[in-house]
Amino acid sequence: MTVNDSNDGALESEGHGSPSARMQRARLLASQAGGAAQSFLPYLWQRFNADGCTAIAAGLSYTSLLSMVPMLAIGLAMFTAFPAFESLRGELIDILASNLAPDLADTATTYLESFVAKAGQASAAGIVGIAVTALLLIHNIQVAFDRVWGVTSQKGRMRRLPIYWVLLTLGPILFGASLSISTYVFAQAGSTDFYGLSTGIKVLGGFLPFMFETLGFTLFYRLMPTRPVRMRDALSGALIAALLFEILKGGFGLYLRHFGGYQVIYGALATIPIFLVWTYLVWITVLIGAEIAAALPEWRSGRRSIGALSRRSDLLSLALGALAELSRAQRHGNGQRIEQLITSLAADPNRMLAVLDSLSAARLVARSDNNRWLLSRDLESYTLYDLCHDLGVALGDADEEVVPIIKPLIDEISGHERSALGQSVGSALRRAGALESVE
Numbered sequence: 001m002t003v004n005d006s007n008d009g010a011l012e013s014e015g016h017g018s019p020s021a022r023m024q025r026a027r028l029l030a031s032q033a034g035g036a037a038q039s040f041l042p043y044l045w046q047r048f049n050a051d052g053c054t055a056i057a058a059g060l061s062y063t064s065l066l067s068m069v070p071m072l073a074i075g076l077a078m079f080t081a082f083p084a085f086e087s088l089r090g091e092l093i094d095i096l097a098s099n100l101a102p103d104l105a106d107t108a109t110t111y112l113e114s115f116v117a118k119a120g121q122a123s124a125a126g127i128v129g130i131a132v133t134a135l136l137l138i139h140n141i142q143v144a145f146d147r148v149w150g151v152t153s154q155k156g157r158m159r160r161l162p163i164y165w166v167l168l169t170l171g172p173i174l175f176g177a178s179l180s181i182s183t184y185v186f187a188q189a190g191s192t193d194f195y196g197l198s199t200g201i202k203v204l205g206g207f208l209p210f211m212f213e214t215l216g217f218t219l220f221y222r223l224m225p226t227r228p229v230r231m232r233d234a235l236s237g238a239l240i241a242a243l244l245f246e247i248l249k250g251g252f253g254l255y256l257r258h259f260g261g262y263q264v265i266y267g268a269l270a271t272i273p274i275f276l277v278w279t280y281l282v283w284i285t286v287l288i289g290a291e292i293a294a295a296l297p298e299w300r301s302g303r304r305s306i307g308a309l310s311r312r313s314d315l316l317s318l319a320l321g322a323l324a325e326l327s328r329a330q331r332h333g334n335g336q337r338i339e340q341l342i343t344s345l346a347a348d349p350n351r352m353l354a355v356l357d358s359l360s361a362a363r364l365v366a367r368s369d370n371n372r373w374l375l376s377r378d379l380e381s382y383t384l385y386d387l388c389h390d391l392g393v394a395l396g397d398a399d400e401e402v403v404p405i406i407k408p409l410i411d412e413i414s415g416h417e418r419s420a421l422g423q424s425v426g427s428a429l430r431r432a433g434a435l436e437s438v439e
Contacts, residue, residue: 040295047291047295051291052147053148057283057287059144060140061280064283065276065279066136067134068137145221145224146226146227148287149226149229149353150294151353214242216238217234217237217289220238221238225294228349229294230349233294234293237289237293237294238293240288240289241286241289244285244289245282297348297349315355315391318347319391320429322365323375325341326365326374327375327426334372335368335374336372336373337373338371341356362386363377379425379426380426383425384424384425
């Protein structure tokens, strides 16, 4: 009998409805949650460091300094293109300023209004430059997220630029609509207190920033990576990121009020280093949420790897399974979506995409325009040795600098290995019963 079984038996003996049973069950769940957190947090920390998130945040901070004004210019231009939102322009700038640099809202507001006004007077060539600069930040964010999610292929990145442009232009419109509705609701609540409705709405208003931040981060983690992200994983990362962001706003503002010495050192230029530090901390927060969303599937599956698959045998096994599934589907004239492969092979999404990237680089599979994966090569003309070599599994590919003494022995073993693995992938899959025999 396991520990969990004995605990469950004790609870049943006392009765599920008794207070003591409920208390024990709550303690058991809390203990399990605590143990899960203790095992997940070290893995998350290792992953965060292995991906170089601090360096990524520094690079994104510099890019943000160059791209922030162009993005705000485009956003506010779309926002004020609708007469219904014109009266909310000042309120939007105040919200942006207070979130961009806590305790520097007045200074940031003045700069934002000046920059955006000048950007609105730009020529056609200047507008194109503004758009390119704004898309540069989005592209850099996508590259950073692909690194977090372990995407090595650059295919599909350019196809997503129109999607990002639509988000960049439609985002301010949706934000303006929500801001207009919330302003109207709060105004109506302030004019009357029907059965305590005003008090309830005011309490809800305190949670609105956190709710909007969670929604924004969730969309961010779902749409930015070039690989599918489950909603529950994106939401989990978004909740932590939004919570950390709220803590960061309060803590950073407190530091500037009581401990900041930038004004003494930099004088009128103090806004620049403060903005850079703030942007860096914000990107650290965003990347923590991204790491959580990317690490959760690996952690749940029990296959935790840092930077690459932990065992090459796992890579080979998953690759053979994927090839078998694609071969069966292709016999019926169909391809396989990544979600279908993940489900049929019970694979981790990140691992499956890493395998497909490797097979695609070996020109063994290809992705169609409708995002279905297909075989692009006859498995009968592709040997197991070729597959191992392309996946980096073959012993003969060992680094000479790492194993200089045993390299001759490995070369000899590799020769026997190549002879043993000379059969085709199709033949090996049929012998294993993964494919039907060819008549």
